[in-house]
Amino acid sequence: MTIAGRDAPAQAAPGTPLRAVPCVALVRPAQPEDPSLSGLDGRRFLPELMAALAAEGVCSRAVAAVPSGLEGEAVLELRRACLEAGVEWFEGSETPQGRLEQIMEVNGWEAALVLTGYAALLDGQALARACEAVASGRARAAWGGGVGPERFFCVVDRQAARALAGRALSGHAGPPLPPTAFPAALQALGVEGLAIDGLESPAERFVTGARLAGEGRPLDAELVRAVLDPARPGAWLDASAQREALRRRCGVADWEALDAAVAPLPADCLDRLAAQVRLFDALREHLPARRGRFVELGAGSVPLCACLLAEHFREGLALEPHVLDEAALAHTRTLARTLRSAWPGLLPGVAGAGPEAPEARALCHEAQRLEALNLPGGSVDFIYSRMTLEHVDDMESLSREFARVLAPEGTMLHRVDFRDHRGEGEHTAVHFDFLRHGPEEWRALDGVTNQLRVSDYVSLWDNLGFAVRVLDRRWRRVPPGTLHPFWANRPEEDLYCYDALLVARRAAGALHGDPSCS
DSSP, X not given: OOBTTBOOOOOOOTTXXXXXXXXXXXOOOOSTTOGGGXXXXXXXXXXXXXXXXXXXXXXXXXXXXXXXXXXXXXXXXXXXXXXXHTOEEEEEOSSHHHHHHHHXXXXXXXXXXEEOTTOOSXXXXXXXXXXXXXXXXXXXXXXXXXXXXXXXXXXXEHHHHHHHHHOOSSSSSOOOOOGGGHHHHHHHTTOXXXXXXXXXXXXXXXXXXXXXXXXXXXXXXXXXXXXXXXXXXXXXXXXXXXXXXXXXXXXXXXXHHHHHHHTTSXXXXXXXXXXXXXXXXXXXXXXXXXXXXXXXXXXXXXXXXXXXXXXXSSEEEEEOSSOOOHHHHXXXXXXXXXXXXXXXXXXXXXXXXXXXXXXXXXXXXXXXXXXXXXXXXXXXXXXXXXXXXXXXXXXXXXXXXXXXHEEEEEEEEEEEEOSOOOSTTTTTOOOOGGGGSOHHHHHHTTOSSOOOOHHHHHHHHHHTTEEEEEEEEEEOOOOOSSOOGGGTTSOHHHHXXXXXXXXXXXXXXXXXXXXTOO
């Protein structure tokens, strides 16, 4: 590959002719932390990667496509980096699928390679196969099958792009469809496609999600340094070179052994496990001084974070009100012990603890809600959750239970997903289509989430005597077609926040359940 002017031979799949198609990155750089701005020392990863694809003939053109009217330092910085790298700039539809159709129609493209801002660990041979399959007419679309965001790509012909742009997720203009959801949408539409499998092992998926990026984060800077290494110009699209960079960064000496440890779990469980590692990393600095009991809400069937946190507390409760998957739960316990002893470098702040880790005797899992346990007042030192509170209908009652059971100086930490959860690609799409409805109308529709915004949680907990901080707030202006009048006076950073980490602490000497004593 050619990296910033350095030449190396292109790699295509054996026996596969290289059929270059235009490459378009569908991105929305609304904040400096956007993945499309990942880089190091003033260099930006995505523009240089796209320029390299064009220089090597994998792509005939390279274009970054953003929504029209997008403002701010982030979009200006990406535009500067793209133009300096020779990547063209396109502004168009608000939705990714709309921009894709527009750019193909305007330029008369018959096929295009679609990337996202997460693109980092692309396999050059797989790209060549996918481009050839679509350009030759053997398939209308081709994509990397069963991969995480960092390895995702999708090649579509014009008919497939039109199908994506024309679909509606409801009776009105549909919300943005994230590119990672394109393959599922195309399959649902009956578009003939080719999935190129085997591009990512279970271990690679887990490691990449746990330690390198995830949930809208920029790529890990040290991996960027390894991949941008000018002494290794062919590394960007070489799967073996990428694996070596991952090994050095994360301390995984034996991929086969790690594969054996995580392979029994399905891919969606691997993604949840990776998210649990990131959660553990986020909450470590907020743990209270007193560490008697902790409670996790919405632990799910793979509560890896609770298994790791049990090392730091006398006892823990992982609560999941729905049916627990006992097999997945048992495997998660085993995996936690294995990771501690064999790969402590994958777990932030965890030293090798040996096979007899304390979680085996200190952690209980209950298919219960917190209110049903009737815990003694002031008996909990730490409460946390990840992407759970947005599904709670009666947040006020649950919050009063928080105030009752938390000890003085007890802490709670909650990562809340504020997006509309409906539609394809719900785990990657950022849209707020549900704001077309006011709260009463939304409840009558039996909506998936409670519609509460960041300010609602802050106000509720502040009134109950908590000192509340909002950390890591991320927002993106993606308005619905029509905003309900109920939401008209909310600040945009509150209304369109899609993810935030909230920390609340009980004051010393506060009486359990008495909001006046704070």
